[in-house]
Amino acid sequence: MPKKQERDLTDVLLSSQKKYKPSKKIIKEANVKDYEKTLKQAAKDPVKFWEEAASELSWFKPWEKVFDDSKKPFFKWFTGGKCNLAYNALDRHIETKTKKRTAILWEDEIGRTRKYTYQQLYWEVNKLVNALRGIGVKKGDRVAIYMPNIPEIATAMLACAKIGAMHSVVYAGFSSKALADRINDARAKVLFTADGSFRRGKIVDLKSITDDAIKETKSIKKVIVVKNNNAKIKFNKRLDVWYHDFIKGQPVEAKCAKMDAEDPAFVLYTSGTTSKPKGVVHVHGGYPVGVLRTIKWVFDLRGDEVFWCTADPGWITGHSYIIYGPLLAGITTLMYEGVPDIPKPDRIWKVVEKYKVNVLYTAPTLIRAMMRYGAEWPAKHKMASLRILGSVGEPINPEAWKWYYRYVGKNRCPIMDTWWQTETGMNMITPLPAASLKAGSACKPFPGIIADVVDKKGKQVPVGKGGYLVIRNQWPSMIRTIFNNPKRYIKTYWGQIKGVYFAGDVAFKDKDGYFWIQGRTDDVLKIAGHRIGTAEVESAFVSHKAVVEAAVIGVPDEVKGEVIKTFVILKEGFKPTDDLKIELKKHVRKTLGPVAVIKDIAFLDKLPKTRSGKIMRRVLKAKELGQELGDTSAMVN
Numbered sequence: 080m081p082k083k084q085e086r087d088l089t090d091v092l093l094s095s096q097k098k099y100k101p102s103k104k105i106i107k108e109a110n111v112k113d114y115e116k117t118l119k120q121a122a123k124d125p126v127k128f129w130e131e132a133a134s135e136l137s138w139f140k141p142w143e144k145v146f147d148d149s150k151k152p153f154f155k156w157f158t159g160g161k162c163n164l165a166y167n168a169l170d171r172h173i174e175t176k177t178k179k180r181t182a183i184l185w186e187d188e189i190g191r192t193r194k195y196t197y198q199q200l201y202w203e204v205n206k207l208v209n210a211l212r213g214i215g216v217k218k219g220d221r222v223a224i225y226m227p228n229i230p231e232i233a234t235a236m237l238a239c240a241k242i243g244a245m246h247s248v249v250y251a252g253f254s255s256k257a258l259a260d261r262i263n264d265a266r267a268k269v270l271f272t273a274d275g276s277f278r279r280g281k282i283v284d285l286k287s288i289t290d291d292a293i294k295e296t297k298s299i300k301k302v303i304v305v306k307n308n309n310a311k312i313k314f315n316k317r318l319d320v321w322y323h324d325f326i327k328g329q330p331v332e333a334k335c336a337k338m339d340a341e342d343p344a345f346v347l348y349t350s351g352t353t354s355k356p357k358g359v360v361h362v363h364g365g366y367p368v369g370v371l372r373t374i375k376w377v378f379d380l381r382g383d384e385v386f387w388c389t390a391d392p393g394w395i396t397g398h399s400y401i402i403y404g405p406l407l408a409g410i411t412t413l414m415y416e417g418v419p420d421i422p423k424p425d426r427i428w429k430v431v432e433k434y435k436v437n438v439l440y441t442a443p444t445l446i447r448a449m450m451r452y453g454a455e456w457p458a459k460h461k462m463a464s465l466r467i468l469g470s471v472g473e474p475i476n477p478e479a480w481k482w483y484y485r486y487v488g489k490n491r492c493p494i495m496d497t498w499w500q501t502e503t504g505m506n507m508i509t510p511l512p513a514a515s516l517k518a519g520s521a522c523k524p525f526p527g528i529i530a531d532v533v534d535k536k537g538k539q540v541p542v543g544k545g546g547y548l549v550i551r552n553q554w555p556s557m558i559r560t561i562f563n564n565p566k567r568y569i570k571t572y573w574g575q576i577k578g579v580y581f582a583g584d585v586a587f588k589d590k591d592g593y594f595w596i597q598g599r600t601d602d603v604l605k606i607a608g609h610r611i612g613t614a615e616v617e618s619a620f621v622s623h624k625a626v627v628e629a630a631v632i633g634v635p636d637e638v639k640g641e642v643i644k645t646f647v648i649l650k651e652g653f654k655p656t657d658d659l660k661i662e663l664k665k666h667v668r669k670t671l672g673p674v675a676v677i678k679d680i681a682f683l684d685k686l687p688k689t690r691s692g693k694i695m696r697r698v699l700k701a702k703e704l705g706q707e708l709g710d711t712s713a714m715v716n
C-alpha cells in the first residue's frame with residue numbers, strides 16, 4: 080500500500096476516537112437543540128416528520144396523501160397538493176417584509192458586483208416569465224441553461240419553474256458535444272447562455288460552444304444570450320436574442336403556474352456507469368420540502384444571513400444550496416463567478432470578510448488547495464461573521480477537516496460534512512450543529528432518513544466493516560425517475576439490492592453509529608468533486624482515430640481527491656509517442672469539456688478483461704497503486 084493511503088487510514092482510525100463537542104453558544108442558537116432526541120423522534124414516524132416539514136411551505140391546495148408507495152419504486156409525495164417551486168422560493172416572500180432583504184449578492188473574478196433584493200428579483204423573474212411565455216414556452220416544456228455563475232442563471236431557473244417548464248442546467252465546464260447530447264435527450268426548446276465568462280483572468284467563450292452545440296440539435300427554437308463580458312460573438316439573427324432585449328418592456332407581474340406536487344420541476348444530468356448521462360428528475364412538491372428543511376437545520380439558518388456555497392449552479396449542490404435553498408429560506412445567497420485564488424490565494428477569505436458570510440459551504444478539494452497555500456492566508460482576514468462551515472462532494476480527509484476547523488473556523492465553527500447526491504436532492508448523511516463531530520465523518524443520517532451499510536444481499540454488516548451505503552426509506556426530495564428512461568431508474572437505484580435505495584458508495588459505521596463514506600463502488604469518478612463516469616471518458620478516447628480501446632481509472636491525488644489515468648490500446652499504424660498523448664488529452668478535453676482533466680496516459684497492448692469482455696478496471700487500479708490484485712479468477716488475459 081502506498082504511504083499516503085496508509086497515513087490516511089491511520090488518520091481516519093484516530094479521528095474516529097476524538098469527538099468535537101458543540102459549544103454552549105452553538106447549542107443555544109441551534110434550530111435543533113437536542114440532536115439525539117430529534118433523531119429518535121423522527122425515526123419513529125419519518126412520514127409524519129416530512130409532513131410537518133412540508134407545512135413550512137406555501138401550498139395553493141393542501142395534499143390529500145402524504146406518501147404513496149402503491150407504484151413502487153415510483154414513489155409519490157404530497158399527492159393532490161398544488162404548489163410551485165418558484166412560488167415558494169420567491170413569490171411568497173413578496174407578501175412579507177423579506178421582500179426588502181437582499182436575495183442575491185454577486186461578485187466576479189474581476190471585482191464587478193451586483194445585488195438584488197427579493198422584490199427586484201421577483202420583478203426580473205416575472206419579466207422573463209412573460210417574455211418566455213411570449214415565445215410559446217409552456218408547462219411541461221424543457222429549457223436548457225448553459226451559463227456561468229451569474230444572477231441570470233437564477234432568474235432563468237426561477238422563470239422556468241414559475242411557468243412549469245423544466246429547466247435543464249448544464250455545467251458550463253462541459254463541451255459542446257456534452258451540451259448537445261443533453262439538449263437532445265431532453266428535447267429542449269430554448270437555450271440560455273452568455274457571451275462569456277471570466278476564469279483565471281481569461282474569457283471562456285461560452286457562446287461559440289453553444290453555437291457548435293446547436294449545430295448538433297434540432298429542438299432549439301431560441302437562444303437567449305446574456306451580455307456578461309462584452310466578448311465578441313457571432314450573433315445569429317434568426318435564433319439569438321440578447322437577454323436584455325428579450326425582457327425589455329415586459330410587465331413586472333406574471334401569473335404563477337399551479338403545479339401538481341408530483342409535476343417535474345427540473346432535470347439535471349449526472350454521470351452513471353454508461354457513457355450516456357442520466358437525466359435526474361425532481362418535482363415541485365417534495366424537492367423544496369427536503370431542501371428547506373436541510374438548509375435550515377444543517378446550517379442553522381435564522382433571519383438575516385449570508386450563505387455562500389462555492390459550488391456552481393450547474394451541479395445539484397448549486398441547485399439546492401446556491402439557488403433554491405437560500406431563497407426558500409428567504410436569506411441572502413452569495414454568488415461568486417470565478418476561482419478562489421485570483422488575484423491572490425486569499426481571494427476566498429477576502430470575499431468571506433467583505434460580505435460577512437455566516438455560512439460557508441465548500442468542497443474538500445478547495446480546502447486542500449487552500450491548505451497548500453498555507454494558513455497565513457486565512458489569518459489575514461477577520462472572519463468573525465462565520466458561524467457554520469460545510470463540506471460536500473467527496474470524502475473529506477481528517478487532515479483537511481482539521482485545517483478547515485482550525486484556520487477557517489478558528490476552532491469555533493462546527494463543520495457539517497454533508498453526504499448526498501444529485502439523486503437525493505438534499506443533504507442525507509450529515510451532522511447538525513448541535514451534534515458532536517468527528518473529523519472526517521459525515522456523522523449520522525438527517526432526521527427522517529434511515530441509512531445503513533449492508534452486504535450484497537442487503538444484510539447489515541458489522542460495525543467497522545465496509546459495505547454498500549443504502550437508504551432504507553423514502554424521502555420527499557428524492558429522484559422520481561430518469562428522464563425518458565424509467566427502466567434505467569429502476570435498475571440503477573432499486574434493482575441492485577432488494578427493497579432499498581442503492582447509492583453507489585461504500586462506507587462503514589463506527590461503534591457510535593457514525594458513517595464514514597469511502598467513495599464510489601461503481602465506475603463513477605469524483606475529480607475535484609465533479610462527477611464523471613469512466614465510460615464517458617473512455618468513449619471520448621475511443622472517438623479519436625488512433626484509439627481502439629481505453630480503460631479509465633481514478634488514482635488518488637492530494638488536492639483533487641482523484642485524477643484520471645487512462646490505459647489506451649492504439650490502432651495498428653499509430654506510434655505511442657508523447658505528442659500523441661498531448662493530442663489525446665486535447666481531444667478528450669474538446670469532447671467532454673474542461674471538467675475532464677486527464678492526468679496521465681499509458682499505452683498498453685491489452686487490457687485485463689473478464690470472460691464476457693468487461694474491462695477489469697479494478698485490476699488496473701490495484702496494479703497502478705501497488706496493491707494486491709484481489710480475486711482475478713474471472714480474468715482471461
Ligand code: WTA
Binds near residue numbers: 349521596609
Ligand atoms: C460523493 C454531490 C463523501 C459520493 C452532492 C456521492 C461524498 C457523490 C460527499 C454524489 C461527502 C458527496 N462525503 N462523499 N460529504 N458528498 N459525495 O451527484 O460519492 O455530484 O455518491 O452530488 O459524491 O455526487 P453528486
